[in-house]
C-alpha cells in the first residue's frame with residue numbers, strides 16, 4: 001500500500017523501462033540475421049514462413065483495395081504498403097482470444113487476422129459503421145478519430161483482468177496520433193492499473209502531410225511511455241523478424257501481469273495517406289525511393305530463401321494464393337451491396353438522442369417521397 005508519507009521517488013529502476021538506444025533489428029536490409037538479443041528470441045522459420053505468406057497476401061490485398069477506389073467500388077482506402085511487418089507482426093503476436101484495436105490504416109492487419117476482407121472494407125466503402133462483429137472477432141471497429149481506440153483498449157484490458165482473464169489488448173496507433181491527449185490518458189491509465197495493453201506505434205514518418213519532426217521533439221516516440229512508467233521499446237518496423245520477436249515479448253510481458261508495453265516501430269508509408277491525397281506536394285520521391293531497399297517483404301524473402309524454407313515452387317504457390325485472394329475480393333466488391341439507409345441510425349447510441357430520432361424521421365420521409373415519385377414516374 002502506498003502512502004503520502006513515502007519517500008519521494010527516485011529514478012532508480014527507471015532504466016528497465018527505457019527503450020534500446022537504436023531500434024532493435026534482427027534482420028539487416030539484405031535479409032541476413034544480425035544482432036542476437038536474449039530479450040527477443042527470434043521466431044522459428046515455420047513462423048517466419050507463415051508471416052511471409054500473410055505479408056504477401058496482405059500486400060496483394062492492399063494493392064487491390066487501392067485499385068478498387070479507382071474503380072469507384074471503395075470510397076476511400078488508407079494503404080499500409082511498406083508497413084506489412086507491423087500489420088502482420090501485431091496480429092501474429094496475439095491470440096484469437098486477445099483484443100485488437102485498429103485504426104483506419106489496419107485493414108491489412110484485420111485481413112491477416114482472418115476477418116472477411118469484404119466485411120473489413122464495409123466501413124471504407126461507406127456502407128455501415130463496421131462490417132464485422134467486434135465481439136465475436138474480438139476486434140474493435142476501425143477507429144478514425146485519432147487515438148480514441150487507445151483509451152478503449154486500456155479500459156477493455158483492465159476489465160478483462162478484473163474478471164480474472166489473461167486477455168491482452170493490442171492497440172495500433174500512428175506517430176501523429178501520439179500527440180493526442182487520449183493517447184497520454186490511455187498510457188497513464190494502463191500504467192497505473194497495470195492493464196495488459198500493448199501500444200504499437202507505427203511511426204511511418206507522416207501524419208498526412210505533417211512530417212514527424214514537426215509533430216514531436218521526442219528522441220524516440222517510445223520515450224513517451226517511460227514518463228508514465230511504461231516499459232518501452234523501439235524496433236525496426238521493416239524487419240519482420242524483429243517485429244514479431246519484440247511484439248511477442250511485449251505481449252508476454254503484458255499477459256504475465258507486469259503491465260503495459262509501448263513499442264515504437266520505425267517504418268514508412270510507401271503510398272499516399274489515402275487515395276485522396278497527393279504526397280508529391282509534401283515529400284521528395286527520392287525519400288520514398290530510399291525506403292524501397294528496406295522493403296520488409298523482399299527482406300524476409302531473402303532470409304527464407306537462404307534458410308532453405310522458401311524456393312521457387314513455394315513462392316509460386318504463395319503468389320497464386322495471393323492472386324486468388326485478390327480475384328475473389330474483386331468479384332465480391334463488384335457486386336452492389338444491399339444496404340438499408342435507415343440502418344445507419346442503429347447502434348449509434350444505446351438510447352437514441354432526440355436529434356437522432358428527428359434526423360431518422362427526416363430521412364424516412366425523404367425516402368418515402370422518393371419512392372412515391374419513382375412510382376408516379378413509372
Ligand SMILES: Cc1ncc(C[n+]2csc(CCOP(=O)(O)OP(=O)(O)O)c2C)c(N)n1
Nearest residue numbers: 105144145146174175176177204206207208
Ligand atoms: C481527433 C482527430 N483529429 C484529426 C483527424 C484528421 N486526421 C486523420 S488521419 C490524420 C493523420 C494521422 O497520422 P498518424 O497518427 O501518423 O497515422 P497514419 O495516418 O500515418 O497511419 C489526421 C490528422 C482525425 N481523424 N481525428
Ligand SMILES: [Mg+2]
Nearest residue numbers: 174175206207
Ligand atoms: Mg503516421
